[in-house]
Amino acid sequence: MTKMHDVFLTQKERIPVAVFDSSKEVNAAVASEIAKLIRERAAAGKKAVLGLATGSTPTGVYAELVRMHQDEGLSFANVVTFNLDEYYPMQPHELQSYRRFMNEHLFDHVDIDPANVHIPDGTVDIERVYDHCADYERAIDEAGGVDIQLLGIGRTGHIGFNEPGSPKTSVTRLITLDRTTRLDAAGDFFGEENVPRRAITMGVATILKARRLVMMAFGEGKAKVVAQAVEGPMVESVSASFLQDHPNAQVMLDSAASAALTRSMTPWVLGPVPWDKQRIKQAVIWLARKVDKPILKLTEEDYNENFLQDLLAEHGPAYDINIRIFREMQNTITGWPGGKPDARKRPGDISRPNDHIFPKRVICFSPHPDDDVISMGGTLIRLADQGHDVHIAYQVSGNLAVFDEDAIRFADFARDFNRMFGIDDSKTADIEQHIEAVLKGKQPGQVDSPQVQQLKGLIRRGEAKAGAKAAGVPEDHCHFLDLPFYETGTVRKAELSDADTQIIVKLLREVKPHQIYAAGDLSDPHGTHRVCLAAIMRAIDEVKAEDWFKGCEVWLYRGAWQEWEPEKIEMAVPLSPSELMRKRNAIFKHESQKDKAMFPGSDKREFWQRAEDRNRGTAQVYDKLGLAEYEAIEGFVQWDGESMFT
Numbered sequence: 159m160t161k162m163h164d165v166f167l168t169q170k171e172r173i174p175v176a177v178f179d180s181s182k183e184v185n186a187a188v189a190s191e192i193a194k195l196i197r198e199r200a201a202a203g204k205k206a207v208l209g210l211a212t213g214s215t216p217t218g219v220y221a222e223l224v225r226m227h228q229d230e231g232l233s234f235a236n237v238v239t240f241n242l243d244e245y246y247p248m249q250p251h252e253l254q255s256y257r258r259f260m261n262e263h264l265f266d267h268v269d270i271d272p273a274n275v276h277i278p279d280g281t282v283d284i285e286r287v288y289d290h291c292a293d294y295e296r297a298i299d300e301a302g303g304v305d306i307q308l309l310g311i312g313r314t315g316h317i318g319f320n321e322p323g324s325p326k327t328s329v330t331r332l333i334t335l336d337r338t339t340r341l342d343a344a345g346d347f348f349g350e351e352n353v354p355r356r357a358i359t360m361g362v363a364t365i366l367k368a369r370r371l372v373m374m375a376f377g378e379g380k381a382k383v384v385a386q387a388v389e390g391p392m393v394e395s396v397s398a399s400f401l402q403d404h405p406n407a408q409v410m411l412d413s414a415a416s417a418a419l420t421r422s423m424t425p426w427v428l429g430p431v432p433w434d435k436q437r438i439k440q441a442v443i444w445l446a447r448k449v450d451k452p453i454l455k456l457t458e459e460d461y462n463e464n465f466l467q468d469l470l471a472e473h474g475p476a477y478d479i480n481i482r483i484f485r486e487m488q489n490t491i492t493g494w495p496g497g498k499p500d501a502r503k504r505p506g507d508i509s510r511p512n513d514h515i516f517p518k519r520v521i522c523f524s525p526h527p528d529d530d531v532i533s534m535g536g537t538l539i540r541l542a543d544q545g546h547d548v549h550i551a552y553q554v555s556g557n558l559a560v561f562d563e564d565a566i567r568f569a570d571f572a573r574d575f576n577r578m579f580g581i582d583d584s585k586t587a588d589i590e591q592h593i594e595a596v597l598k599g600k601q602p603g604q605v606d607s608p609q610v611q612q613l614k615g616l617i618r619r620g621e622a623k624a625g626a627k628a629a630g631v632p633e634d635h636c637h638f639l640d641l642p643f644y645e646t647g648t649v650r651k652a653e654l655s656d657a658d659t660q661i662i663v664k665l666l667r668e669v670k671p672h673q674i675y676a677a678g679d680l681s682d683p684h685g686t687h688r689v690c691l692a693a694i695m696r697a698i699d700e701v702k703a704e705d706w707f708k709g710c711e712v713w714l715y716r717g718a719w720q721e722w723e724p725e726k727i728e729m730a731v732p733l734s735p736s737e738l739m740r741k742r743n744a745i746f747k748h749e750s751q752k753d754k755a756m757f758p759g760s761d762k763r764e765f766w767q768r769a770e771d772r773n774r775g776t777a778q779v780y781d782k783l784g785l786a787e788y789e790a791i792e793g794f795v796q797w798d799g800e801s802m803f804t
Contacts, residue, residue: 167421167428170389172402173373175409177416181376184410185218188308188372192223193232195305200236205274207238207298209307209365210264211318212256214685215374216308220264221653227268234270238301240294241277242309242318243359246287246332248280253605254346255280278330278358287358291330295364307368311375314338315383315396319359322395326403328361348558362400371407373398375415377688378720384411385418427465433472440725441466442483443783452784453484487785490730495537495713495794496520496546496673512709517546518672521665525677525690527556527622528748532769533717534675535629535741536733537792542630549669550626551637551662553690554644557606557614560750562597565614569593611645617750624747628740637665643689654689654696662697670706674698678714678722678795687719702799712797718765721772724779727793733773735789742766 168175178184192208199206210216226232241256250257257277265275276297282290298304309317314336320328321336334356335343344350365371375384387398388409401407416422425431426441433441446453449460461470461479473479489508497513512518520541524530530538530550541548573590576582589609596607606614623633641658643651666674676694677687691714701707713729716722733741745766746752753764763771773790781787 167425167431169428170420173388173404173407173409175388175411175416175419177411177413179413181218181412184374184376184412185222188219188374188410189222189226191372192219192306193226196232196234196237199305200233205236205238205301207240207301207303207305209304209360209368210239210241210260211308211310212241212243212259213310215310215376217263219308219374224264224267232268234268237270238274239270239276240298240301240304240360242365243357244278244280245354246278246280246356246358248354250281254343280358287332291332291358294330294358294360298364298367304368306370306372307365309365309371309373309398309401311373311380311383311387311398312339313342313379313383315387315398317362317365317373317398317401319357320362320365320397322397324362324397325394326362326366326392326400329364330358330360332356332358362397366400366404369406371401371404373401373407373409374411375409376412378414378417380415381418384409384415385420389420424465426469430468433469436725438469438473438479439483439486441469442479443487443725446783447779450782452782453487454480454784456480484784487724487780487783490727491732491780491786491791492729493540493732494544495729495731496541496544510711512672512711515672517544519547519549519669520673520675521549521551521669521671522675523551523553523662523677523690523694524622525553525687526559527552527554527618528625528745528751528765529677529679529687529718530622531625531629531741531744531748532765533677533679534715534792534794535625535744535769536737536773536790537675537715537731537794538626538629538631539737539740539744540731547635548631549635549637549671550622550631551639551665552619552622553639553641553662553693554686555611555615555638555640556618557611560614560617561754562600564617564750565610566594566597568613568617569597615640618748621748621750625744628744628747639665641690641693643693644686651686651689654693658693659696659700662693663700666697666701666707667704672710674710674712675794676712676714676797677716677718678797679716679719712799713794714797715792715794717769717772717792721776722793722795724776724783724793726795727776728796729794730776730780731792731794732777732786732788733790733792738770738773738790742770745769 178187196206223232227234241260244256245254248255252258260277276294278294279290311317314322316322316339319333319335319339321333321339340350340353343353347353386396387401390396390399392399392402420428424444431437442453442456445460445464445466446456448464451460456476458470458476461467461476469479470476492508496518497510497516498507499516500514522530522534522538538548569590576586592607592609593613596610619638623636626636627633639661641661643654643658646652676691678691679687698712751765770790773792776791776793777788780791
């Protein structure tokens with residue numbers, strides 16, 4: 159039954175939205191709906207026609223459907239499928255082919271008739287593309303139309319490849335890809351220059367003909383465009399907004415992807431809300447930033463004139479609310495992230511539950527070999543300078559992010575080094591020749607050989623050790639885990655397995671840390687951060703009952719792809735100008751990622767620039783809220799033991 163409170167919260171949403179705690183719950187709900195349709199149609203002797211999407215978003219649904227087929231006997235014998243799109247030109251066997259994607263994630267694992275699978279053909283002659291698209295439309299109609307169409311949403315708001323400017327009347331056609339879309343795909347193709355400039359896609363009108371539309375989105379990175387599509391006007395610049403005009407459309411999100419909806423950002427503007435501690439803090443900080451005042455200068459009028467009358471009535475007067483939130487923010491600031499030794503405490507100093515332990519054993523988990531210094535380099539410097547036993551665990555090798563020319567340069571150096579010092583080993587010479595031949599003859603998008611992957615991994619490893627040393631962490635405290643899920647040689651990774659988890663469990667039991675730092679920066683466009691955090695959570699779940707873990711703090715950092723919102727920060731570590739420069743120097747040690755990174759995402763700034771701008775931005779927010787003025791601040795959120803996602 160719909161509650162009045164829910165009606166208030168959803169009144170700005172022009173498409174029905176369901177928000178789940180995790181992507182796993184979304185995947186299960188969508189897969190369950192699809193399975194129900196398949197079974198009902200099979201019982202009636204009819205076909206179930208599915209419209210399918212590619213990309214990282216629907217892979218969890220496909221995995222769940224495969225599980226249902228294997229464990230529950232779900233048959234796909236009566237299923238007909240039509241995929242949204244395909245790059246053009248594109249051979250079906252290529253790594254980036256959507257036909258290959260669908261085979262690997264779904265079709266090769268279920269009993270679907272290959273004749274019932276339809277995917278736009280990226281090999282058709284250009285003279286035949288128009289006819290091919292018309293045939294695709296005709297095939298959909300002859301199948302009786304699509305019953306359920308799965309959709310993701312691109313950063314430009316596109317569904318399928320219906321880029322900004324696609325009209326509501328558009329049908330299946332060849333389209334030129336927007337540069338933003340090509341940038342987002344650059345990682346899959348090992349460089350923007352290798353991304354096809356065109357694609358064949360179902361049109362908006364084709365999509366809207368489906369009887370049921372389900373659009374999924376996960377992570378903070380999709381939050382803003384989801385809000386545009388759901389709460390904004392229907393416009394050709396955001397093709398997903400046309401779902402507003404469909405009688406049976408549904409948007410299904412994890413909590414992170416709903417963050418920019420009014421119900422999440424400012425629910426009090428829609429109607430009465432329950433005022434818990436976190437929401438009060440969120441509202442007061444929002445109000446202070448909206449009226450551009452420090453927290454302690456907010457007045458009764460400010461609250462009354464900006465939708466916060468209920469807060470004032472329940473928890474006022476304004477002065478009491480202001481001072482409480484100001485003190486909460488003030489108490490997040492500490493120059494002692496590992497805790498200050500009891501002997502050095504002064505009256506009024508903030509105490510942590512285990513401050514009496516000094517020095518502490520600390521593990522910073524870094525998904526890629528540079529996330530540690532990019533995201534919390536200043537805090538690492540403080541922890542090391544203050545005498546703590548700091549370890550850094552690099553979870554993946556990062557070999558994919560090394561340009562071929564850098565690998566060639568290192569291979570040339572190794573050859574010249576061996577010659578200079580008279581090292582004449584036949585095996586070494588064979589490896590040198592192999593690497594030189596492979597790299598100099600490599601085609602765009604070609605998978606590196608194992609030897610080349612190892613060379614690129616060594617490059618990242620050397621940079622990581624140099625960066626750690628610059629932050630004050632010794633080389634023997636650098637742990638290179640090389641988690642197996644990453645080592646596929648391609649942008650698409652394997653599923654997280656127990657082998658990944660046990661590597662982390664082993665390290666945790668060896669170090670027995672008092673503090674753990676992990677990346678909560680989940681907008682990494684290829685999802686490595688998300689998988690790495692899931693691996694840590696699984697490992698912690700295995701060791702949490704052990705005596706040494708009791709009292710262990712787990713802190714989540716951000717910085718490479720996004721920053722924590724001020725109302726979420728629970729520990730703010732201020733950085734002086736000199737510490738910020740030391741952090742920059744540590745980032746500069748990652749030379750293969752300097753000037754131009756392989757996977758820069760949508761942000762054109764270098765990683766050191768992003769980090770500094772975000773750290774300075776956090777400090778400026780604190781300053782404007784009336785707190786102490788610092789050069790920069792690194793923010794952290796303490797993990798409460800609940801899974802953020804699966």
